[in-house]
Every structure is written in structure tokens, then in C-alpha cells.
Amino acid sequence: MELDKMDENDWKYHGEGNKSLVVSHLQHSRVLRLLKYPSEDAEQSHQTTEQAHRHIQNIVDFSNNIMKPLLGEKYIHSGEIVKLPLDFVRLLSLKIQQERPELRCDKVMDTFSGCALCLPNLTQFNSCHFGDQRPPICVEIKPKCGFLPFSRHFTKDCKRKVCRFCMHQHLKLASGKWKRLSRYCPLDLFSGNKQRMYIAIKHLLEEPQNNFKIFKGGELIFSCTDDMEKEPDLSALAQQLRPYFPHASGLYNGYQPGKAVLNEFIQVICSALLSGWDCSRAGEPRKVHLPEGRAHCEASPLHRDLVRNGNHCLPKDCVLARILQTQMLDSLDIEGIYPLYKRIEQHLEEYPKERSRLQIDGPYNEGFLEKLKNCPSEDDGSVEYAVGKVHQYRAAMTAKDCSIMITLARCGENEVLEPNLEINPSKPRFSYSVSILDLDPKPYEAIPYQFKLDSKIVNYYLRSTHAKQELATVNRFVEREDCTLVFHPV
Ligand SMILES: O=P(O)(O)O[C@@H]1[C@@H](OP(=O)(O)O)[C@H](OP(=O)(O)O)[C@H](O)[C@H](OP(=O)(O)O)[C@H]1OP(=O)(O)O
Numbered sequence: 238m239e240l241d242k243m244d245e246n247d248w249k250y251h252g253e254g255n256k257s258l259v260v261s262h263l264q265h266s267r268v269l270r271l272l273k274y275p276s277e278d279a280e281q282s283h284q285t286t287e288q289a290h291r292h293i294q295n296i297v298d299f300s301n302n303i304m305k306p307l308l309g310e311k312y313i314h315s316g317e318i319v320k321l322p323l324d325f326v327r328l329l330s331l332k333i334q335q336e337r338p339e340l341r342c343d344k345v346m347d348t349f350s351g352c353a354l355c356l357p358n359l360t361q362f363n364s365c366h367f368g369d370q371r372p373p374i375c376v377e378i379k380p381k382c383g384f385l386p387f388s389r390h391f392t393k394d395c396k397r398k399v400c401r402f403c404m405h406q407h408l409k410l411a412s413g414k415w416k417r418l419s420r421y422c423p424l425d426l427f428s429g430n431k432q433r434m435y436i437a438i439k440h441l442l443e444e445p446q447n448n449f450k451i452f453k454g455g456e457l458i459f460s461c462t463d464d465m466e467k468e469p470d471l472s473a474l475a476q477q478l479r480p481y482f483p484h485a486s487g488l489y490n491g492y493q494p495g496k497a498v499l500n501e502f503i504q505v506i507c508s509a510l511l512s513g514w515d516c517s518r519a520g521e522p523r524k525v526h527l528p529e530g531r532a533h534c535e536a537s538p539l540h541r542d543l544v545r546n547g548n549h550c551l552p553k554d555c556v557l558a559r560i561l562q563t564q565m566l567d568s569l570d571i572e573g574i575y576p577l578y579k580r581i582e583q584h585l586e587e588y589p590k591e592r593s594r595l596q597i598d599g600p601y602n603e604g605f606l607e608k609l610k611n612c613p614s615e616d617d618g619s620v621e622y623a624v625g626k627v628h629q630y631r632a633a634m635t636a637k638d639c640s641i642m643i644t645l646a647r648c649g650e651n652e653v654l655e656p657n658l659e660i661n662p663s664k665p666r667f668s669y670s671v672s673i674l675d676l677d678p679k680p681y682e683a684i685p686y687q688f689k690l691d692s693k694i695v696n697y698y699l700r701s702t703h704a705k706q707e708l709a710t711v712n713r714f715v716e717r718e719d720c721t722l723v724f725h726p727v
């Protein structure tokens with residue numbers, strides 16, 4: 238990429254989240270990830286070139302030096318900072334504006350600094366591939382938090398029974414963020430149990446929200462649409478996927494072939510999520526077990542027996558296990574972290590110069606990782622303990638908000654693959670690559686906001702489920718009253 242010859246016509250809109258916007262190159266397998274600002278005060282709130290550069294450098298450092306050792310080198314592409322010509326960025330911003338989804342237009346792309354992150358396009362296969370004409374399929378999953386927290390600091394018991402994602406759904410529905418409740422439960426996806434994982438992915442397909450996307454040849458073909466009332470078109474998706482599962486189309490003698498295609502597709506995703514074990518090592522892969530009682534969410538629509546009696550563990554090196562273990566660095570929950578945050582704030586009031594020694598705002602280097610890893614297991618009342626726990630919490634928060642990209646390519650019929658590239662020898666042959674993206678550090682200053690949000694989510698969940706229970710009781714009572722009238726004629 239020649240930075241002095243950048244042409245906006247070589248790039249197209251690819252996607253965006255809350256904090257960044259991504260464009261992809263038309264020929265090369267690269268993307269640019271640019272920062273975003275709230276549109277109402279973009280002129281005032283934008284960062285100087287130097288600040289934006291520092292911000293993106295922090296993202297790269299956090300990804301490289303903190304998240305990579307925790308999640309595993311092979312899953313992570315941290316990218317490199319590039320300085321783009323401002324004319325190019327402004328023209329690019331104008332070019333892509335009409336393609337942006339309405340729900341993201343409360344923010345504008347950074348056209349002031351010229352700084353961006355250049356990354357491989359993970360929706361495409363980077364190695365030249367495999368004699369098959371079909372373009373690669375890429376599945377993006379934002380799995381969210383996969384365990385029930387445990388902490389003696391809880392003020393509400395329901396946090397031990399219902400996971401944060403399922404509780405949050407009620408608040409999101411009430412605030413109008415989404416129009417339907419998702420039946421997806423992260424604890425099912427992270428269970429390692431194939432039946433539970435299958436159903437979790439099925440629920441993501443039925444209601445993708447911002448947790449599930451599919452790309453074909455780098456183009457988005459399935460996600461939540463701007464018209465949130467509209468249900469996802471699974472028949473159209475099956476049609477798109479049919480060429481990858483020719484065998485499935487013939488199943489059931491043509492009866493509901495779309496279902497057979499989606500069924501096989503889900504199984505391939507499950508296999509990729511559970512893969513990662515080095516086949517060359519002898520013996521069975523080591524497993525990660527969640528402590529009993531922390532892997533079952535009472536709000537999951539799955540049948541209790543399936544959840545309680547199945548086999549629930551993850552192969553140790555699979556992407557889900559690595560993400561889950563990092564999420565579980567949050568061992569105190571926000572209710573335990575908030576008092577430690579206040580301890581740090583008090584300390585910094587007295588000794589403001591300590592901010593840099595304690596690496597509150599970075600740098601995200603070996604020193605930061607040491608503080609995170611060597612945090613004492615018991616609270617000795619020190620600021621060092623508080624800082625270690627807060628650093629752990631922040632890495633865990635990043636892992637709770639990251640996304641997994643699984644890129645799949647069909648192998649040509651006579652292809653000979655390296656053994657760890659093949660998913661399931663008895664099924665259609667796919668090679669795959671699994672990556673983790675969006676590993677930005679979560680700001681230390683956001684802890685008070687997270688504390689308030691947590692209590693809002695829990696209180697709203699309790700109110701809305703109690704209201705429903707009361708309504709159900711009243712309905713039952715009214716039904717009984719109806720019966721009384723029938724059986725006691727006047
Ligand atoms: O708080 P949550 O769980 O709602 O997560 C936020 C996400 O909402 P979600 O629930 O996934 O729809 C939210 O995603 P959306 O903008 O809703 O797609 C962001 O990822 C946000 O992170 P950041 O502030 O941009 O760094 C996320 O905030 P963090 O809590 O990870 O900082």
C-alpha cells in the first residue's frame with residue numbers, strides 16, 4: 238500500500254461498531270480501521286493527530302502485549318498504524334457515508350487526524366486457496382460473557398442464576414435498541430457441549446442482533462438489518478450456502494433442504510470453535526471445566542435436563558476456552574471492583590504522581606502484564622492489590638466484548654491438507670482460520686459507569702420478570718374465577 242498514492246475509489250465500506258469504522262480494499266486483502274467520534278461535537282471532541290496516534294498505539298500495544306499472551310498468538314492480528322493523507326480520508330468519509338447503517342450514524346468517522354490501523358481482511362483467506370472456485374465464507378460471532386460470575390460482593394442473588402447477556406436483553410428491548418428478545422445464551426455457546434452449542438448458534442441465526450454476521454467472499458450477506466422489525470431470511474441464507482453443502486441439499490429427499498444446509502453449516506461452525514488442539518501432540522486434548530453452578534443460565538431456553546446432564550467442557554486451546562479463561566480474570570465482578578477503583582482514586586488524590594508508576598493509563602507493556610499476573614490472591618489492603626485486580630478486570634472486559642472470526646473455504650476434491658486444517662473428514666471438507674478481533678483496552682474511567690449500568694441491568698431484569706410473574710398469577714386467578722362462575726350458577 239503506497240500511502241502517498243491513496244485513492245478512495247480503491248476502498249469500500251466494510252462495517253463498523255461503536256468506536257471504529259472499517260473499510261476494505263477492493264483488490265488487496267487489507268482493511269483500514271478508523272476512529273469515530275460523537276457527531277454533535279465532532280469539531281470539539283476530535284483528537285489531535287498526536288492524541289489519535291497515541292490512542293491507536295495503545296490499541297496495538299494492548300492487543301500485542303496484554304491480550305496476545307492471554308488469548309494465544311495464533312488468534313491475534315494486531316495490525317500496524319498508518320498515517321493517511323487527509324484529502325484521502327475526507328473523500329473516503331463522503332464516499333462511504335450513504336452505506337452506513339442508520340443506527341451507527343450518531344457518530345462520525347475521524348477525518349481530522351489521518352491516523353488509522355491497517356489489518357489483514359479477516360473475512361478473506363490470505364493464503365492463495367485451494368483450487369476451489371467457491372468464495373470463502375466468514376462467520377463473525379460476538380459471544381459476550383460466557384460464565385455466571387461468583388463474588389461475595391453481590392447485592393442481588395439473581396446474578397448467580399441468570400447471565401448478564403440474558404438479563405441485558407430486557408433493558409435493550411425496553412430502550413428500543415432491539416425489537417425482539419434474543420434466545421441466544423452465551424453460556425450455551427461456551428459450554429463445549431455440541432447440542433447446547435448447536436442451539437446457541439441456531440438462536441444467533443434466528444436473531445443475530447450485533448452478535449452474528451456472515452460474509453461471503455468478503456461481502457456481508459447476513460446480519461441484523463436497519464429494519465429491525467424484519468425477521469432474518471433464513472431461506473435466502475440457506476440458498477447462499479447451498480453450494481458449500483451439495484451433499485445436504487440431497488438429504489431428506491428434497492424435504493426442507495434449507496434446514497439440512499443450515500444444520501451442516503452450524504456443525505462446521507461448532508467444530509471450528511472447538512478446534513485448536515495441536516493434533517501432533519500425543520493423547521487427548523486437555524479440557525477446561527467451569528465450576529459446577531457457573532455454566533448454567535436459568536434464562537436459557539434450553540431444556541434443564543440437557544443443560545444439567547450433558548458433558549460440559551472445552552478443549553483447552555480452542556478459541557472459546559482462551560476467551561473464557563480471560564473473561565474469568567474478572568473474579569470480583571464490577572461490585573467488587575468498584576470499591577477497589579475508589580481505593581485507587583483516593584490514593585491518586587494523595588499521590589498524583591503514582592498514576593504513571595501504577596500504569597493506570599498504560600503503557601500497555603510487560604510491566605502492565607506483570608502487575609496483572611502477579612496480583613496477590615488475597616486483599617492485603619494495598620493499592621497494588623487494587624491496581625492488579627483492576628488491570629485484570631479491564632483485560633476481562635475486553636475479552637467479554639471481542640469477536641471471533643471463522644473463515645471457511647471449501648477444499649478442492651483432490652486436495653491434500655495439513656491435518657490440523659481439516660475440520661471433519663467425514664463431512665464436506667473445509668479449511669478454516671480462526672481469529673479474534675476488537676481487542677481494544679476498556680478505559681479505567683469507565684468503571685463508575687459500568688457499576689451503574691450493572692445495577693440498572695439487574696434491577697430492570699428483576700422488575701420486568703416480576704411484573705411478568707405477577708401478570709401470570711393474576712391471569713391464573715382470573716381463569717379460576719371464570720371457572721367458579723361456571724360451577725356456581727345463581
Ligand atoms: O456493556 P455492554 O455489554 O452492553 O457492551 C457494549 C456493547 O454493547 P452490546 O451489549 O454488545 O450490544 C457495544 O456494542 P454496540 O455498540 O452495541 O454494537 C460496544 O461494544 C461497547 O464497547 P465500547 O464502548 O465501544 O468499547 C460495549 O461496552 P463495554 O461494556 O464492553 O465497554
Ligand SMILES: Nc1ncnc2c1ncn2[C@@H]1O[C@H](COP(=O)(O)OP(=O)(O)OP(=O)(O)O)[C@@H](O)[C@H]1O
Pocket residue numbers: 251252253254255256257258259268270356357358359360377450638640674675677
Ligand atoms: N481485520 C478485520 N477484517 C475484516 N473485518 C473486520 C476487521 N476488523 C473489523 N472488521 C469488521 O468491522 C466491524 C467493526 O469493527 P470492530 O468490532 O473492531 O469495531 P468497534 O467499534 O471496536 O466495535 P465495538 O462496538 O464492539 O466497540 C466488525 O464487526 C467486523 O465485521
